[in-house]
Amino acid sequence: MLVALLLLAAPAAAQDDLRGTWRGGYVCAQGQTALALTIEPRKDGTLAALFHFEAATENPGVPTGCFEMDGRHEAGSGRIVLQPRRWVLRPANYLMVGLEGVVAQGVMEGTVAGPGCTTFRVERAPGPPAAEACRSGAPLLSLR
Numbered sequence: 001m002l003v004a005l006l007l008l009a010a011p012a013a014a015q016d017d018l019r020g021t022w023r024g025g026y027v028c029a030q031g032q033t034a035l036a037l038t039i040e041p042r043k044d045g046t047l048a049a050l051f052h053f054e055a056a057t058e059n060p061g062v063p064t065g066c067f068e069m070d071g072r073h074e075a076g077s078g079r080i081v082l083q084p085r086r087w088v089l090r091p092a093n094y095l096m097v098g099l100e101g102v103v104a105q106g107v108m109e110g111t112v113a114g115p116g117c118t119t120f121r122v123e124r125a126p127g128p129p130a131a132e133a134c135r136s137g138a139p140l141l142s143l144r
Contacts (some may be wrong), residue, residue, distance in 0.1 A: 016041055018073060018080075022108055022122035028097065029061040030118030034133075036109070037082075037099075037122050047071040049082050051136040052098075063091035065132035069099075078102045080110075089134060 027042040040119055050140040061081045067088045071082035080103050084096030092134040101110020109121040 018047065018103065020124045023125040024120065024122035026053070026097075026112050026120035027118045028112060028114055030062050032056045033059065035120060035122055036125070045072070046079075047073060047082065049085070050088070050134060051082075051099075063094070064134075065089050065091045065094055067096045071099075073103065078104050080108060096120050129133055 010018055018039045020039065022036055022039065026033055026035050034054050034056040036050075036052040037072055038052070038072070040048045042048055047070070049071060050066055052064075052066040054064040065087075067087045069082040070083045070085050070091055071080060073080045080099070080101055082099040083096055087096065095114060097112050097114030099110060099112060100110055101120065106124040107121065108123075109119065112118060112120050
């Protein structure tokens with residue numbers, strides 16, 4: 001019985017390791033873009049996420065935007081898949097994208113699923129989640 005409880009607790013613990021804000025960037029048609037990804041595990045084992053993007057230092061013309069995502073994480077392989085769900089703050093002519101990658105040693109990286117997109121890389125970040133900044137339309141100056 002104890003073994004069964006420990007096996008059930010392992011995936012939940014792995015999901016909790018994803019909780020919080022991850023910062024870095026991604027590349028799509030607009031060029032290098034700063035990204036803050038805030039992840040919150042759900043009780044059912046899935047993930048809720050907020051994808052918050054804005055201008056990177058080397059690409060200052062990118063507007064600020066954010067959207068909600070749904071996803072899953074496979075603890076054994078480290079694989080993570082996040083699919084777009086709903087815009088929170090949508091700049092004109094921007095599309096939501098998905099993410100598929102691997103989480104290992106405080107780094108999440110992989111491919112961006114969207115037109116003209118290639119890769120993303122984010123690292124675990126200290127500090128508060130980015131959700132409120134995005135919802136208010138405020139830039140995440142800490143991304144730059």
